[in-house]
Amino acid sequence: MVLQSLMIKLESTEEDKVKLLETIQEYNKACNFVADRAFTLKLSNKFKLQKEVYREIRERFNLTAQFAIRIISKVVEAYKKDKTIKPTFKILGSIQYDQRNSRVCIDEVSLMTLKGRLKLKARVGDYQRVRFDRVKGQCDLIYRNNTFYLIVVVDAPEKSEYDATGILGIDLGIENIATDSDRQIFESKKVEEKRQKYLRLRSTLQRTGTKSAKRKLKRLSGKERRFKKDTNHVISKSIISKAKGTIRAIAIEDLKGIRSKVTVISRGSQRDKYSKWAFGELRNFLTYKSKIEGVPLIVVNPKNTSTQCPECQYTDKQNRKARNEFQCIGCGYNEMSDYVAARNIVIRAAVNQPVVAPVLVVTSHDALAHGS
Ligand SMILES: [Zn+2]
Known part of the structure; x- marks a missing residue:
């Protein structure tokens, strides 16, 4: 449902x-x-x-x-x-x-x-x-x-899924909220500015700690939640319509991947900036909207998607040169990390699930069971 x-x-x-x-x-x-x-x-x-x-x-x-x-x-x-x-x-x-x-x-x-x-x-x-x-x-x-x-x-109502002619891989949130395997980034500058604004306001209010600051903080968190929800709606909508317009299936990592990413990020310096983004919500939006629009959804194993080279398959933590820079130690392939992850997601989706409708139908139900 x-x-x-x-x-x-x-x-x-x-x-x-x-x-x-x-x-x-x-x-x-x-x-x-x-x-x-x-x-x-x-x-x-x-x-x-x-x-x-x-x-x-x-x-x-x-x-x-x-x-x-x-x-x-x-x-x-x-x-x-x-x-x-x-x-x-x-x-x-x-x-x-x-x-x-x-x-x-x-x-x-x-x-x-x-x-x-x-x-x-x-x-x-x-x-x-x-x-x-x-x-x-x-x-x-x-x-x-x-x-x-x-x-x-x-x-x-759910639409029946179309026969996909390709796969659009989506990487959710290391440097950008969402990056696809066409190298498109789904996060505007405005979103980032707003995130920063909320972050500053939040820490000021937390430091103040008075009753009125607490109240303001509460109101702020409501505002922030609505802002994130709106953003997630906009992002998921454009991903879905892109996949639909190009008759492709969407591939994302399973939930565990997103959770572990969030944990990794939380340990780092960018803690507040990224750990608070509602990835689970974005993923849920993608799942239910693809159902409504009849877009096949493939869920892949998230292991090493950010450290494996999509060109030569060499996997090494050191391939991640910087937070958003990937450089393969094996073949020298150099790209931004989120895009590399999105490419790996496509490769996995294609290997695991040949793009044939009956298989995709099964996968998509599986995805929904995970997502809800
Ligand atoms: Zn390589």
Whole structure:
């Protein structure tokens, strides 16, 4: 099963807007109220907390029973993550809905508000339309740039895989987040600048160590996580479309390879810069998007991909001249390390898996089992 989230734009009149904003504010006020209780009483058990606050939520805030229950579980989730800090909710933060207080149809959405149910027209694109019969239970209402959106989770259909005519090897993250066997690097300068900015901010806040610094740090980590997620989405998307456009299969290392790389990197001087990148997430995106797009995915053994020479196969740690420079002691082949690794991944994928569809189908299922 491949789960995917879709962002649906909602049309709203001024009157609708007032109702929705009112509901969002009341909901988040209630979240903050419950968070305060949870923190003061040191309660992270949903049922115990519910016993304490349910009645009061209903009395103080003009919210339905369904909202009250959702709010309690949302607060518990947030509080459990870090019990040293009281979770805070932005007054215009998102609202979680479920089947009992919302209904999502293809052109229309019905949402519970303080003033009863509200029906809104949904603007659904063609791509989203085909996935709509697969909407899962929960959704989130968010308010951004004066517009309301609904984030829904769908069970995305899988396409059958095409017969690949070649292999695109992808090396995930030593010097660059992703490098392919065409020598293309999937990481822009902007990404690197942003990573550096977050790194500096983080270490300043860590040094400060005050309560407000802790809060800022928490907010920052949320921002950073979203930034990484967005970047991973963009990178995986361009890799998938490149492979698809050239009718190639994608080859990546199995999970162990990525883990050991991260460990190696963590020991080095560039620790923060690289160890914190969400490689597992990028790998998961590649796995599920290739499923959706019907791109065959081959997973190879990661052993020595960065120390073996793709020209003469000579393997030696000393072939890695510098962090991003490979020079073969055997034949003198000289290239950037990430590209060398990507080439080795292609060679392995081709050796292990002849590019024939039935074999690739099996491999890809195998990959999914690893990835999820
Ligand atoms: Zn060589």
